[in-house]
Amino acid sequence: xxxxxxxxxxxxxxxxxxxxxxxxxxxxxxxxxxxxxxxxxxxxxxxxxxxxxxxxxxxxxxxxxxxxxxxxxxxxxxxxxxxxxxxxxxxxxxxxxxxxxxxxxxxxxxxxxxxxxxxxxxxxxxxxxxxxxxxxxxxxxxxxxxxxxxxxxxxxxxxxxxxxxxxxxxxxxxxxxxxxxxxxxxxxxxxxxxxxxxxxxxxxxxxxxxxxxxxxxxxxxxxxxxxxxxxxxxxxxxxxxxxxxxxxxxxxxxxxxxx
Amino acid sequence: xxxxxxxxxxxxxxxxxxxxxxxxxxxxxxxxxxxxxxxxxxxxxxxxxxxxxxxxxxxxxxxxxxxxxxxxxxxxxxxxxxxxxxxxxxxxxxxxxxxxxxxxxxxx
Numbered sequence: 203x204x205x206x207x208x209x210x211x212x213x214x215x216x217x218x219x220x221x222x223x224x225x226x227x228x229x230x231x232x233x234x235x236x237x238x239x240x241x242x243x244x245x246x247x248x249x250x251x252x253x254x255x256x257x258x259x260x261x262x263x264x265x266x267x268x269x270x271x272x273x274x275x276x277x278x279x280x281x282x283x284x285x286x287x288x289x290x291x292x293x294x295x296x297x298x299x300x301x302x303x304x305x306x307x308x309x310x311x312x313x314x315x316x317x318x319x320x321x322x323x324x325x326x327x328x329x330x331x332x333x334x335x336x337x338x339x340x341x342x343x344x345x346x347x348x349x350x351x352x353x354x355x356x357x358x359x360x361x362x363x364x365x366x367x368x369x370x371x372x373x374x375x376x377x378x379x380x381x382x383x384x385x386x387x388x389x390x391x392x393x394x395x396x397x398x399x400x401x402x403x404x405x406x407x408x409x410x411x412x413x414x415x416x417x418x419x420x421x422x423x424x425x426x427x428x429x430x431x432x433x434x435x436x437x438x439x440x441x442x443x444x445x446x447x448x449x450x451x452x453x454x455x456x457x458x459x460x461x
Numbered sequence: 462x463x464x465x466x467x468x469x470x471x472x473x474x475x476x477x478x479x480x481x482x483x484x485x486x487x488x489x490x491x492x493x494x495x496x497x498x499x500x501x502x503x504x505x506x507x508x509x510x511x512x513x514x515x516x517x518x519x520x521x522x523x524x525x526x527x528x529x530x531x532x533x534x535x536x537x538x539x540x541x542x543x544x545x546x547x548x549x550x551x552x553x554x555x556x557x558x559x560x561x562x563x564x565x566x567x568x569x
Contacts, residue, residue, distance in 0.1 A: 245535075248484070250470035253533045256488040259466050410491075410532035 226382055226396055231452060233400040234460055237393040242407070246459035254336055254405040254457025257329075257412045261337025264330055270321025276334075279318060287341040289348070292454050295443040297354030304358040306439050307335055308414060326433035332412045336403050339456030347400070347454055349446040362444025365437060371428030377441075392461070397422075398449040399442065401458015408461065415442050465489060465560040469550055474567045475542035483514065483522075484537045485550050487560060493528035509554035512536060517546035526554070542568045 235243060245251045265276045265283055280286040294307040305313070311334050312323040324331035351359065366377040380389070381397035388394060402415040409417075416438045423430045431437045470484040487509070494506025506528065514522040521540045549563040 248470070250468045250484050250486060251535060251537075253486060253488075253535070255468055256466045256486065256533060259468075260488075407531075 225448070226385070228451070231398060231449065232385075232396055233398050233452060233455065234395050235401065235455060235458065237395045238459075238461060242459055242461055246401070246455065252405065252457060252459055254403070254412055254459060257333045257336040257403070257405075258340045258457060260329070260333035261335070261340075264334050265337055270315065270319030272318060272320045274319050276314070283337065283341050287338045289342050289345050291335075291339040291342040291456060292345045292347050293349055295355075295358075295439055295446065296350060297352075297358070299354070303436060304355060304439050304443050306416075306442050307338065308416075309434065309439070311335065311338070327414060327417060332403050332414065335414065336412060336457045339403065339454070342454045343456055345454055346451050347446055347449050349443060349450060351447060351450075355443060355447075358440045358443050359447050361437075362440035362442070362447075365441045366444055371423070371426035373426045375426045377422065397445065398452055399445045400449060400452050401455040401460065403456065404458040404460045406460050412457065415445070465552070465558070467550070467552070467560055467562045469562050469564055471548050471564045471566055473565070474569065477542060477544075477568050479542045480539050481542050481566075482537065482539050483548065484535070485512075485514075485562075486533060486535045487552055488533055489552070489554070489558070491526075491528070491530055491532040491534065495528065507555045507558075509534065509552045509558060511553050513551045514538070514540075515549045515551075516540060517544065542566065544568050 235246065238246075245253075249255050262283075268275045268278075277283070291307055294310060295304045296310070297303070298305045298310075298313075308326060308331055311331065315321045315323055324334070349355065369376045369379075377397065380394050385394050385396040399415050402418070403412050404418070405412050406418075414433075416433050419438055419441060420430050420433070465488050467485065467487040469486075472481050475481050489509050490507060491509065492504055492507040494503065494508075496504050498504050508528055508530070509526045512522075512524045512526060512534075513520060522538050524536060526534060545566060545568045547563050547565055549561060551559070551561045553559050
């Protein structure tokens with residue numbers, strides 16, 4: 203009995219210290235922006251060169267458009283987004299007491315559509331959902347990421363961390379092996395980066411399109427040849443939440459431009 | 462969202478004779494015509510073919526676009542500020558695509 207306790211205690215120590223060692227110190231955290239070339243940075247910084255702003259403009263139009271059986275627009279309830287949505291994207295994913303789980307911004311938009319507008323949910327990664335997410339995200343640009351770390355979200359953050367540190371796929375890699383341990387390195391000529399989700403949804407030049415954090419996560423998961431969860435899967439939402447928690451205090455750049 | 466969105470950046474004021482930078486960005490998928498869809502059939506080409514910028518009706522810049530041009534094409538060029546007036550940018554392309562944006566400039 204005693205030896206079993208000893209093993210449990212030893213495992214608890216490993217469990218408590220190992221991720222803490224691997225994690226990037228707060229002072230060394232860098233946004234993907236800092237890994238980019240000057241020209242790509244200039245694209246993001248200039249609102250007339252940042253293609254993500256095209257979606258922000260679309261989102262602004264959607265914000266005011268009446269939809270669903272209730273024939274309401276987002277603005278009918280939330281008014282001026284620059285006031286009501288300020289800081290909102292910096293707090294997502296968040297715990298939903300009604301659903302009893304963490305939800306990301308896209309899911310929150312869709313639950314608002316279902317409940318208040320009585321409209322059909324927007325498909326994940328559809329142009330309209332990306333546009334609304336980008337528009338709402340834009341209202342938090344320049345603000346620090348402040349996802350909740352409380353009784354509601356703790357379990358989801360831990361679960362996201364477990365996904366992040368778990369080796370998986372045919373390459374048997376964990377997210378942490380690249381993005382915690384080797385972020386100063388390069389992979390096929392491109393910087394590995396720390397995987398800080400500071401600019402989502404991002405306009406990725408490779409995609410020639412705007413895309414969500416989940417799209418980006420699925421890219422990485424495909425890269426390590428693992429089973430890729432569907433868009434909107436809870437596992438991905440929790441991973442998003444862990445990544446946002448990991449980037450807490452960093453500045454939101456939405457809409458970011460990334461190579 | 463049928464209408465294309467365009468973002469243009471022209472300095473609102475300039476000195477006479479000054480070289481000014483003009484930037485334009487437009488939302489367009491620039492479908493090349495070479496990509497197959499899920500059933501293996503080619504997706505028809507849908508690109509912007511021409512971009513023209515006029516300054517008080519006088520053409521100052523023109524570009525032909527081809528399938529290799531990226532989606533949401535961004536064009537940056539310079540011209541000389543000659544007089545106050547309007548700078549107009551027009552994009553035309555496949556399937557009757559037409560978009561136009563104008564912006565005023567004051568030259569002192």
